[in-house]
Amino acid sequence: xxxxxxxxxxxxxxxxxxxxxxxxxxxxxxxxxxxxxxxxxxxxxxxxxxxxxxxxxxxxxxxxxxxxxxxxxxxxxxxxxxxxxxxxxxxxxxxxxxxxxxxxxxxxxxxxxxxxxxxxxxxxxxxxxxxxxxxx
Numbered sequence: 001x002x003x004x005x006x007x008x009x010x011x012x013x014x015x016x017x018x019x020x021x022x023x024x025x026x027x028x029x030x031x032x033x034x035x036x037x038x039x040x041x042x043x044x045x046x047x048x049x050x051x052x053x054x055x056x057x058x059x060x061x062x063x064x065x066x067x068x069x070x071x072x073x074x075x076x077x078x079x080x081x082x083x084x085x086x087x088x089x090x091x092x093x094x095x096x097x098x099x100x101x102x103x104x105x106x107x108x109x110x111x112x113x114x115x116x117x118x119x120x121x122x123x124x125x126x127x128x129x130x131x132x133x134x135x136x
Contacts, residue, residue: 017094017103019110022077022132024087047074050127054090057125061113064106068095087132 077087096103113119
C-alpha cells in the first residue's frame, strides 16, 4: 500500500529527495478547481492553488517547512493508460538544509503515513486526503 515512490536520492549539501505521488483528482476538471469553492478562476490559478495546498498538507503532516518542499510538476496520471483522466501525478522535491526533520526522517514519516488511512496526511489534507493508498 505504499503510495510514495522514491524516484531519486542524491547527495548535494545533504540528501534531497525527488518523490512522486498519485492523487485521485481528475485532470478533466483541472486539479485545484475543487479548492476554489466553485469560482472559475482559470487553469493557472487552480493549478497554483493545488500545488500550494499540497505543500501545506505535507508541511502539516510531516513537520517539514514549506520552503523545503518544491513541486516540480503536476501532470495527468502517466503510469497506466487508464489513469490519464482520472488521476493526477505530483512530482516534488524535499530539500535538506540541515534543519530537523532530516529528509530521510521526513520521507520515512511520509511513507508511514501513506500506509495508514487515519494518518494526518490522509485524514486532514485538503489535497493529500485524495492520495491513492493502493498505488505503489
